[in-house]
Amino acid sequence: MLTVNAYAAPSATDPLVPTTIERRDLGPHDVLIEIRYAGICHSDIHTVRGDWGAIQYPQVVGHEIVGVVAEIGSEVTLHQLGDRVGVGCMVNSCRECENCLSGDENYCLNGNTGTYASRDLDGTITQGGYSTHIVVVEDFVLKVPESIPYEAAAPLLCAGITTYSPLAHWNAGPGTRVAVIGMGGLGHMAVQIAHAMGADVTVLSQSLSKQDDGLRLGADHCFATSDPATFTELRNHFDLIINTVSAVIDMDAYLRLLRLNGTFVSVGAPAEPLPVKVFSLFGNRRSFAGSGIGSIRETQEMLDFCAEHGIASEVEVIPASEINAAYERVLASDVRYRFVIDVDTLR
Amino acid sequence: MLTVNAYAAPSATDPLVPTTIERRDLGPHDVLIEIRYAGICHSDIHTVRGDWGAIQYPQVVGHEIVGVVAEIGSEVTLHQLGDRVGVGCMVNSCRECENCLSGDENYCLNGNTGTYASRDLDGTITQGGYSTHIVVVEDFVLKVPESIPYEAAAPLLCAGITTYSPLAHWNAGPGTRVAVIGMGGLGHMAVQIAHAMGADVTVLSQSLSKQDDGLRLGADHCFATSDPATFTELRNHFDLIINTVSAVIDMDAYLRLLRLNGTFVSVGAPAEPLPVKVFSLFGNRRSFAGSGIGSIRETQEMLDFCAEHGIASEVEVIPASEINAAYERVLASDVRYRFVIDVDTLR
Numbered sequence A, B: 001m002l003t004v005n006a007y008a009a010p011s012a013t014d015p016l017v018p019t020t021i022e023r024r025d026l027g028p029h030d031v032l033i034e035i036r037y038a039g040i041c042h043s044d045i046h047t048v049r050g051d052w053g054a055i056q057y058p059q060v061v062g063h064e065i066v067g068v069v070a071e072i073g074s075e076v077t078l079h080q081l082g083d084r085v086g087v088g089c090m091v092n093s094c095r096e097c098e099n100c101l102s103g104d105e106n107y108c109l110n111g112n113t114g115t116y117a118s119r120d121l122d123g124t125i126t127q128g129g130y131s132t133h134i135v136v137v138e139d140f141v142l143k144v145p146e147s148i149p150y151e152a153a154a155p156l157l158c159a160g161i162t163t164y165s166p167l168a169h170w171n172a173g174p175g176t177r178v179a180v181i182g183m184g185g186l187g188h189m190a191v192q193i194a195h196a197m198g199a200d201v202t203v204l205s206q207s208l209s210k211q212d213d214g215l216r217l218g219a220d221h222c223f224a225t226s227d228p229a230t231f232t233e234l235r236n237h238f239d240l241i242i243n244t245v246s247a248v249i250d251m252d253a254y255l256r257l258l259r260l261n262g263t264f265v266s267v268g269a270p271a272e273p274l275p276v277k278v279f280s281l282f283g284n285r286r287s288f289a290g291s292g293i294g295s296i297r298e299t300q301e302m303l304d305f306c307a308e309h310g311i312a313s314e315v316e317v318i319p320a321s322e323i324n325a326a327y328e329r330v331l332a333s334d335v336r337y338r339f340v341i342d343v344d345t346l347r
Helices: A042-048 A150-157 A159-169 A185-197 A211-217 A229-233 A251-255 A278-285 A296-309 A320-331 B042-048 B150-157 B159-169 B185-197 B211-216 B229-233 B251-255 B278-285 B296-309 B320-331
Strands: A002-008 A017-023 A030-039 A065-072 A084-087 A090-092 A133-137 A177-181 A200-205 A221-224 A238-243 A258-266 A274-276 A287-290 A315-319 A338-342 B002-008 B017-023 B030-039 B065-072 B084-087 B090-092 B133-137 B177-181 B200-205 B221-224 B238-243 B258-266 B274-276 B287-290 B315-319 B338-342
Touching (some): A017 A133, A030 A084, A030 A150, A065 A150, A150 A159, A150 A185, A150 A296, A159 A238, A185 A200, A185 A296, A221 A229, A251 A258, A251 A274, A258 A278, A278 B258, A278 B287, A287 B278, A315 A320, A320 A338, B017 B133, B030 B150, B042 B320, B065 B133, B065 B150, B084 B150, B090 B133, B150 B159, B150 B185, B150 B296, B150 B315, B150 B338, B159 B185, B159 B296, B177 B185, B185 B200, B200 B211, B211 B221, B221 B229, B251 B258, B251 B278, B258 B278, B274 B278, B315 B320, B320 B338
Parallel strands (some): A177 A200, A177 A238, A238 A258, A258 A287, A315 A338, B177 B238, B200 B221, B238 B258
Antiparallel strands (some): A002 A017, A030 A065, A030 A133, A065 A084, A274 B274, A287 B287, B002 B017, B030 B133, B030 B338, B065 B084
């Protein structure tokens, strides 16, 4: 066992505090990663506060992890000491359901093993990336291209893949019109990726306060959803809408923005059901879909794509001591566009 | 003008009555069809009763029309005197929006001209197929293959194409598992078509009362949705679910029956919005879509496909005098599987 420094939530209501946790001894296929940076995802906050169900405490979260390979198990072939690597939202899966067998382990029918707050194969609860080290089985460890700075790469492991996967699956590219709802951690990645794929990109945001950033990141157009004219002007317009916000929205208003065979994909989700008028789906043969992160194969593809196109996350690096303050700012949407913890401040 | 016999609704609440209506003089591209049979679609009832909005009266409905070409306009090239032809849910479209230009006139952005209760190009309200004759522009007239009896062909023009189009669009075929919700006019066509396409077909019906028919028409399995075990046993199972019922259903329960990349397509719709939990869409990257009839090109393809595979509608032929009684039986789901009016009884 390796005892390592970490920042943990002691309960659903108390602030996170410094602590130590144990990492398992390396199995033959395990990789020990010395973590350099860990992104702060809104999901971290939902999880520690019990918004998505009760969890055990203390709990370390963080699933946007980058670092260096510090040790490898006896049979590891995919990674070497010193490699720049990353870990995203999952650290294992059942490996035997039809989705795992087809390489879609993010849709594991037995539930993949989440990077935190998930029951691991040894029965323990997984602990995430707000920590100096993590042990992960080699085939759930990604290679982080040299050209992407560590801190800017961390958010790619969740925000990047969560938006890349639906953009790739629904064929964003030259000749397609893509809308991105919300310019936060996920939205600012979706804009860059969709632009790099060659799509015509529109940001749909409550206001135009982030218009300059949107255009700088590759958007071709920005519209305010607080203006009713937006919904008239853009009617029957988009091939693909990526919804990154988890608030309850007027689905019918957004569905009407889709042109023939268009798809509205949610990657964020409110806990409440969304009312959908089926007549809004009839017109233009529209679809309303969901997408959950991405597979390991797709995540590597996304990292390589980002490197090739010079894409990364825009981040604000903070020491571990500022995690609680950062949480409040995330909840107030006061971050452009992702907080990343400098894990050296935990050593 | 040609004055022809018809059966019309005099108001939203009175029974249909025999009457006469006028058909326009033939334009150069028009075809005069002597109608032989007209199917009774649930939409006919919704329309005359004002369920989908107020309409003008008297109104003749019926959009499952088959007959013989009795006269052609001076420039008609697609049809000849004596041809066996059909007319479905639309008789024209704008011909200039991007959907019409791509051959998807059923999704005409300016609203196609419905076969009844729709404003025609000359400003009059279209009158449907419960009538001895109809005048339709040649490219909205379909060819009915010789091998399909007239009366069994009529329902193909709406029930057939409405189910064929999504089955074809979402690639029902060998290796795919298709569920059909509801065994009515649409459902009994969906089962036959999906089976002929090579899919593994499951009927999901309230009870097993139509199980024998389902299996005879080509279903491989039948399950009762009144049995909660159905939803456990079939979890993550289907590639495509075609929902032909317009009642409010528990969307989340049905969405969970979809396997990876599966799609739930509604071709029937309740007026009320359906609540959808986005988390039900995340799993297996599921989609909830709508589909509205089919294009003229697809409708011809469907008719030819049905002829090739020996598929047709199972019908109960009635004289026009029984239309009102048939409406009550349709509302009570007491028909296997489509009423078709023998239009000779109107002459």
